[in-house]
Amino acid sequence: MIQMKNLSKWYGDFQVLKDCTTQLSRGEVMVVCGPSGSGKSTLIKCVNGLEPVQEGQISIDGQPVTGRGVDLPKLRARVGMVFQHFELFPHLTIVENLNLAQIKVLKRDVTTATSKSTALLERVGLKAHAHKYPIQLSGGQQQRVAIARALAMDPIAMLFDEPTSALDPEMVNEVLDVMVELAGEGMTMMCVTHEMGFARKVADRIVFMDGGEIIEDVKSEEFFSAPRSDRARSFLSKILQH
Amino acid sequence: MFDLDPSVIVRAMPALWNGLKFTLLLTLVAMSVGIVVGTLLALMRLSGNRVMRGFALGYVTVMRSIPLVLVIFWFYFLMPLLLQMTFHTERPVQIGPVMTAFVTFCMFEAAYYSEIIRGGIQSISGGQKQAAQALGLRPSQAMLYVILPQALRRMLPLLLTQTIILFQDTSLVYVLSIADFTGAASKFAQRDGRLVELYLFVALVYLVICYLLSRLSKRLKRSTERTA
Numbered sequence: 272m273i274q275m276k277n278l279s280k281w282y283g284d285f286q287v288l289k290d291c292t293t294q295l296s297r298g299e300v301m302v303v304c305g306p307s308g309s310g311k312s313t314l315i316k317c318v319n320g321l322e323p324v325q326e327g328q329i330s331i332d333g334q335p336v337t338g339r340g341v342d343l344p345k346l347r348a349r350v351g352m353v354f355q356h357f358e359l360f361p362h363l364t365i366v367e368n369l370n371l372a373q374i375k376v377l378k379r380d381v382t383t384a385t386s387k388s389t390a391l392l393e394r395v396g397l398k399a400h401a402h403k404y405p406i407q408l409s410g411g412q413q414q415r416v417a418i419a420r421a422l423a424m425d426p427i428a429m430l431f432d433e434p435t436s437a438l439d440p441e442m443v444n445e446v447l448d449v450m451v452e453l454a455g456e457g458m459t460m461m462c463v464t465h466e467m468g469f470a471r472k473v474a475d476r477i478v479f480m481d482g483g484e485i486i487e488d489v490k491s492e493e494f495f496s497a498p499r500s501d502r503a504r505s506f507l508s509k510i511l512q513h
Numbered sequence: 514m515f516d517l518d519p520s521v522i523v524r525a526m527p528a529l530w531n532g533l534k535f536t537l538l539l540t541l542v543a544m545s546v547g548i549v550v551g552t553l554l555a556l557m558r559l560s561g562n563r564v565m566r567g568f569a570l571g572y573v574t575v576m577r578s579i580p581l582v583l584v585i586f587w588f589y590f591l592m593p594l595l596l597q598m599t600f601h602t603e604r605p606v607q608i609g610p611v612m613t614a615f616v617t618f619c620m621f622e623a624a625y626y627s628e629i630i631r632g633g634i635q636s637i638s639g640g641q642k643q644a645a646q647a648l649g650l651r652p653s654q655a656m657l658y659v660i661l662p663q664a665l666r667r668m669l670p671l672l673l674t675q676t677i678i679l680f681q682d683t684s685l686v687y688v689l690s691i692a693d694f695t696g697a698a699s700k701f702a703q704r705d706g707r708l709v710e711l712y713l714f715v716a717l718v719y720l721v722i723c724y725l726l727s728r729l730s731k732r733l734k735r736s737t738e739r740t741a
């Protein structure tokens with residue numbers, strides 16, 4: 272479904288991605304982890320072309336993301352993305368947040384879009400907040416709206432970029448619950464996250480990155496029971512200590 | 514002490530009222546056109562196209578470096594000659610004071626509004642743009658539906674402050690002998706020899722209007738700070 276081949280990316284002289292190759296099959300859940308600054312967020316933003324790469328190829332569902340003449344907006348419309356800081360549109364109500372791209376990109380009419388939005392808001396338990404503004408909601412609620420907004424586009428895959436990192440601890444679970452449910456329904460997901468409990472529970476594969484390189488790319492059980500590399504071992508011991 | 518005669522204001526009232534209407538109309542038109550053109554200039558300034566960027570930068574720099582009175586003079590005296598040369602007419606094509614006032618104020622204010630709007634656009638976080646793009650919106654759609662509405666809302670207090678300055682600056686049209694609010698008062702004051710009463714009254718009206726507008730601007734500022 273998603274293929275990344277020999278990706279390299281530089282910011283000036285600094286190489287943020289070093290020859291990264293991995294792939295994601297339909298219905299698979301991949302968790303990307305690693306210390307901060309290891310390039311995980313950059314990698315996930317390359318998948319839908321929010322960050323350009325200098326070398327390598329990416330394709331989604333057989334369609335190239337990299338290279339000349341790619342209609343990126345059309346491609347992005349099919350891949351949902353959830354950001355660390357939610358990025359809801361503050362000047363629009365919740366339901367308008369969900370409607371905007373449905374109407375402007377998918378050309379749905381307002382009634383169709385609204386009923387789709389309402390159904391999704393109900394699913395994430397926020398139907399009652401449809402006509403509020405993002406600022407009136409808690410962080411956890413905002414992130415659930417952001418997930419619903421991405422789902423409103425009927426995506427073939429979902430990308431999560433540290434979806435719980437900006438949340439207060441007591442709100443992490445309400446967001447993870449939605450993600451677990453989504454994974455259970457067979458959604459293809461790529462998640463950058465530090466939530467190792469979540470990773471253990473739903474991830475099929477773990478990609479461990481450090482210094483812009485993919486150090487390990489293994490089945491989830493394998494990663495947690497017997498990490499092959501020293502770096503992954505030391506990362507896990509730090510993160511699982513408490 | 515002056516011997517004040519308020520009745521002169523009553524006598525001048527119809528003319529003053531017409532003058533005030535002209536002043537308000539000029540302010541309103543220059544504000545509306547200024548904000549629309551200013552937005553376009555701001556978008557050009559931020560675009561990837563070098564020619565557009567250069568044009569907008571040049572325009573804004575020139576307009577902001579020349580006193581408004583000079584812009585008015587230039588337009589009033591030089592544009593007729595320019596039009597004559599362009600269209601090879603027998604005589605200079607007169608534009609007239611009123612048309613000159615409207616066009617120059619719109620052009621001049623556009624430069625100032627554009628700088629405010631550009632600042633507003635740049636103040637919206639990159640994450641908003643990424644979120645819009647991730648949903649499949651094209652760059653122009655992201656700008657129109659996501660970035661610009663937020664930028665304009667955030668800059669509302671500053672736009673209003675600029676409009677207050679514009680409202681006061683419109684009195685400069687006296688150099689074209691237009692009977693705007695100040696101009697009308699000036700004519701009466703000099704004819705009747707009642708400078709003190711009329712200029713006092715006119716100043717008071719400007720004061721009241723500007724004070725109310727600046728109060729509104731402060732309130733807007735507080736409310737945008739709450740939601741931003």
